[in-house]
Amino acid sequence: MKHAVIAALGAAVASAHQHGHQHLHHAKRDQSTPVDVVSVPGPTVVVYELNGRLITEDEVQRGLQNGSLVMASDGQLSSAAPSSYAAPSTQAAYVAPTSSSSSVWIEPASTVVLSSSSTVEPSSAYAAPSSYAAPAPSKDTPQSYGSSSDDDDEDDGNHPGTGVDEDFPDGELDCSHFPEDYGAIPVDWMGLGGWTGIQQPGGFMGGFANIKTALTGESCTEGAYCSYACPAGYQKSQWPSDQGATGQSIGGVHCKGGKLHLTNTAMSSKLCMSGTDKVEVKVENKLGQNVAVCRTDYPGTEGETVPLNTMPGKTYPLTCPDADNYYNWQGGKTSAQYYVNPAGVAMKDACQWGSDANPWGNFAPMNLGVGFSNGRAWLSIFQNSPTTDAKLEFSVELKGDDMSGSCKYSNGQYCSDTGCSSTTGCTVSVGSGTATFVFS
16 A cells, blocks of 8 residues: 655654644654755754645644644654554543533543654643733733734624525535535635545545545545535534544545535435534623634544634624534544634634644634533533643633533633632533623
8 A cells, every 4th residue: 555655854853733732742763764964054944745745834734633644753754544543532522421410521632643653742831932922811902913804894704604504415516516505614714625624535444544634725536525614503414424444533525426425314414404402502702803713623634624703792603512413433422622712813814723833723722612411511611731821811701591500711710619720621511591602
């Protein structure tokens, strides 16, 4: 079997982050590997080459993040998943509670894909780059990071989701046609023709193996599973029953015979579905700037690419999956995870794979956990650890009906009925009515 290999050219190998929030540090280069190194004055420049084509570090990071690339012992990156592959757990396996009083939100476990000779050193330390000045906590004047035009006018930049309740014409649309007339919303900044992610399995061994994830500029082609975002209040309904052989998740419609096909007709004949109707979950922005809230594309590439741009003075539905009627990962119920970005960060910058140069994207300071099981919604506010210890400069509080307790983040502290902590998040359950994450 032929594997694509990315060679890191230069005197250093760049670090990257897995979506399991681990820090992947520099790997030792095998001294027997021939490398041409030229010493010149100034900083070292690291470039990456894939099959004769230069690719960006962001593309390398996304490949490491979604499991399509792994770090080998010789300092190279390969798309061949090693036997020691650890299943990604960015999405928490949702453990159904036995009673409302004993339920606990299970936060994502830390896992990483590595060859046996590589090392991992988890760290929660956030090294602020010189260009970033950590803002002082303030609810009145949130720090601005610069916003795009879709954040500066009355239009929030969110796609309305045309035809979201229409049945999808299974097997009729060309794979080159992004189905935004059937509820899918285009995420153009990903450079994938509107798709949030594209996965191309390379074989089947009790599950899909050697899964290649498309890079910017590629498209939904024959054999690929093409994932998409849905409008606020809706979530993707399509994923194949066959998943990754070593724990990877696969999501979206299937390009087969040049046409787009549904992959989960038992779930829905539509591309998008609502969450539970037992509890209404919302997010309200009382700040003076936009706040991008980005959901993990799961099942799929697991990037934080499903966008919701909340604007000042507005309230939006936040999809709460019914864990008993949604995606199961290795027999476990799953929830939704949302990344809360600093105020003023443009949606196109926030809702994609990022880097530690800025506290947004997968480096956003905060996560929200949202799911419904055993008759109650389980809602969490927690630090995006160990990826970062950066803090939001505004408050986030859960308010609503029939809540089991309190949960609020303010001035760097997560507070509940039992006290406050700078690291430990909080969780409440809600049996009925409405619960709202309020930004203020």
